[in-house]
Amino acid sequence: MGETVSVLPGDVEELRAIIVSMQAVFDSMRRQYEVGVQELRKVQAENEDLRRQLYGRRSERVEEPVRGQGNLFNEAEKDSSAIPEPPPPTILVRRSVGKKRGRKRPGAHLERVEKVHDLSESEKRCPCCGKERPRIGEEKSEEIEIIPAHAVVIVHLRPKYGPCHCEGFSECGGKPIITAPAPAKIVPGSSFSNGSIAxxxxxxxxxxxxxxxxxxxxxxYGLEVGRGTMAHLAIAAARRLGPLIELMQRDIRLSPVVGMDETVVQVLKEIDRKPSSESRMWVVRGYQEGKPILFFSYSPSRAGAVAAAILGDTFEGYLQTDGYSGYTAIGERQGILHVGCWAHIRREFH
Structure with missing residues (x-):
C-alpha cells in the first residue's frame, strides 16, 4: 500500500507522480482480487462436489476414477480467467411485498348458497315496548361445504304420438307413431349414464x-356395482371412443414437437403370455393449437417399430426421447430432429 497523502503538493509533476503511484497500487489490488475470486470459485466447486458425493442421489455420485470428468465443461470458464471481468452493474431491486397472511377466502367461482340464521319473533321484540326492533345490518361469514356424491335414477320419458284422426292423414305418408329420439349413450343398452361411466x-x-x-x-351410495361390470364398461367405452383416439393420433403426428417414452406394465391375463411378462405402455405428448395432447398406446413389445407405427410416415419435427436405442432409427428419418434430455445425458459421463 502507498503512503496516505493528507496535503497535496502544488507542483504538477509531484501530483502526477502521486497519481501514477496510486494507479499502480490499484492495479495490484485488482489482480489480487481476481486471483481471490478464482480461488473462491475453485473452493466452491470442490465443496459442491464433496456435498454431492456425501448427500446426493446415487445416480448423481461420481466414482473416484472418473472424478475429473466433472470439470469437462469448465474449460471455457478456466481459459477466460485471464480476461478481467468488468465491475458488476448496480441493480436496483424493488422491495418485495410479503404475502398476505390469514385465512383465504373461498374461490369466487364457487356457487353461493345463502342460509339465514335469524332470531325468533319474540327475540326481535323490544323488552320495553314490545315493538319489533329495526334491522340495521347483518354479519356475514363463509365456509366451504363439500356435498358427498349420491346415486339417483334418471327416468327418461319420451311421449309417443299416434296418427291424426283427420281424413287425409293416411294419404300424407306420415309415420303413424312418432316420438323424440333417445339420448345418445356411449355404451348402448347400459343401465349407467354417460356421466357415471366417465x-x-x-x-x-x-x-x-x-x-x-x-x-x-x-x-x-346404496348401489351394488361389481368390478367386472366396471371393467366391461371401460372396454366398451374404449371401443366406442376409437374415432376420437384416431383423431388424437392424427394431431400427434401433426405436432411440431413430440415427446415419447415407454414404461413397463404387467398384464395378468393376456393370450399366449405369462402373467410375469413385461409389456409396454407408450406415452406420447404433443400439442395442437396450444393445447396439449397425451396419447397412450399399449404394446407387448418394446421394439422401435412400435414407436415408428405410432408416429407414422407423416411426422416431421422435433422428437424428444431418452437414450433408448429403439428411437435411433426414427430420429435418423428425413424431416425429424432427434433431441435428448438433460436428465439422461449424464449417463454418458458416469
Whole structure:
C-alpha cells in the first residue's frame, strides 16, 4: 500500500507522480482480487462436489476414477480467467411485498348458497315496548361445504304420438307413431349414464383408484356395482371412443414437437403370455393449437417399430426421447430432429 497523502503538493509533476503511484497500487489490488475470486470459485466447486458425493442421489455420485470428468465443461470458464471481468452493474431491486397472511377466502367461482340464521319473533321484540326492533345490518361469514356424491335414477320419458284422426292423414305418408329420439349413450343398452361411466374411468385412470375400491365406494351410495361390470364398461367405452383416439393420433403426428417414452406394465391375463411378462405402455405428448395432447398406446413389445407405427410416415419435427436405442432409427428419418434430455445425458459421463 502507498503512503496516505493528507496535503497535496502544488507542483504538477509531484501530483502526477502521486497519481501514477496510486494507479499502480490499484492495479495490484485488482489482480489480487481476481486471483481471490478464482480461488473462491475453485473452493466452491470442490465443496459442491464433496456435498454431492456425501448427500446426493446415487445416480448423481461420481466414482473416484472418473472424478475429473466433472470439470469437462469448465474449460471455457478456466481459459477466460485471464480476461478481467468488468465491475458488476448496480441493480436496483424493488422491495418485495410479503404475502398476505390469514385465512383465504373461498374461490369466487364457487356457487353461493345463502342460509339465514335469524332470531325468533319474540327475540326481535323490544323488552320495553314490545315493538319489533329495526334491522340495521347483518354479519356475514363463509365456509366451504363439500356435498358427498349420491346415486339417483334418471327416468327418461319420451311421449309417443299416434296418427291424426283427420281424413287425409293416411294419404300424407306420415309415420303413424312418432316420438323424440333417445339420448345418445356411449355404451348402448347400459343401465349407467354417460356421466357415471366417465366417473368410473376418471377415478381409475386419472385418480389411480382401482375398480375394486370403487366397488366399495359406490356401495356406500346404496348401489351394488361389481368390478367386472366396471371393467366391461371401460372396454366398451374404449371401443366406442376409437374415432376420437384416431383423431388424437392424427394431431400427434401433426405436432411440431413430440415427446415419447415407454414404461413397463404387467398384464395378468393376456393370450399366449405369462402373467410375469413385461409389456409396454407408450406415452406420447404433443400439442395442437396450444393445447396439449397425451396419447397412450399399449404394446407387448418394446421394439422401435412400435414407436415408428405410432408416429407414422407423416411426422416431421422435433422428437424428444431418452437414450433408448429403439428411437435411433426414427430420429435418423428425413424431416425429424432427434433431441435428448438433460436428465439422461449424464449417463454418458458416469
Amino acid at each position: 366417473s368410473f374411468l376418471v377415478a381409475k385412470y386419472v385418480d389411480a383408484l382401482p375398480f375394486y375400491r370403487q366397488e366399495r365406494i359406490v356401495s356406500r
